[in-house]
Amino acid sequence: INESFDYVLYPALIAIGFSFVENVGYIYRYQADSLGYGITRTMLCTLGHISFSIVWGWGFYLASMRASFLEKGYLLVSFYLIASLMHALYNASLSSSIALRSVFLSSLESFITVLIVEYIVLQSIIQSQFFREDRLNYNRALTWIRTGFLLLMAIHGDLLLELGSL
Secondary structure (H helix, E strand, O other), rough: OOOOOOHHHHHHHHHHHHHHHHHHHHHHHOOOOOOOHHHHHHHHHHHHHHHHHHHHHHHHHHHOOOOOOHHHHHHHHHHHHHHHHHHHHHHHEEEEEEEHHHHHHHHHHHHHHHHHHHHHHHHHHOOOOOHHHHHHHHHHHHHHHHHHHHHHHHHHHHHHHHHOOO
């Protein structure tokens, strides 16, 4: 790992691999013959795992910048707990028995995730040794990040409403 962005990129790549294996396992285990199930699981779970991993990776970056073993441990545990809480909120939104409550939880969790991941990705770019301020268009970068997550939230909410009506 050479720079700040590596602490975001590598965990995200690992999360993609983990999510792939997990999705294949779920589809195989539950004999999901529905293409929609596989696509939905791939989109939602993969992006969720990427987000949670980015949060924990950023904790590793911040810990690497500290000299004290105690500070490093505190940061690693704190960011692990934040990522775990985000994952728990995501799981709660999927397992809620009432569809509208589930959509609300899902939207709230997705919104919080968008803000956290957006902040971390931009900070990792800004703190990179290769960063040049004249080459980053903040508004364009934020628009792409927010559009992607808003689309994810819309798909997630629609899916939960559909599942609630079954």
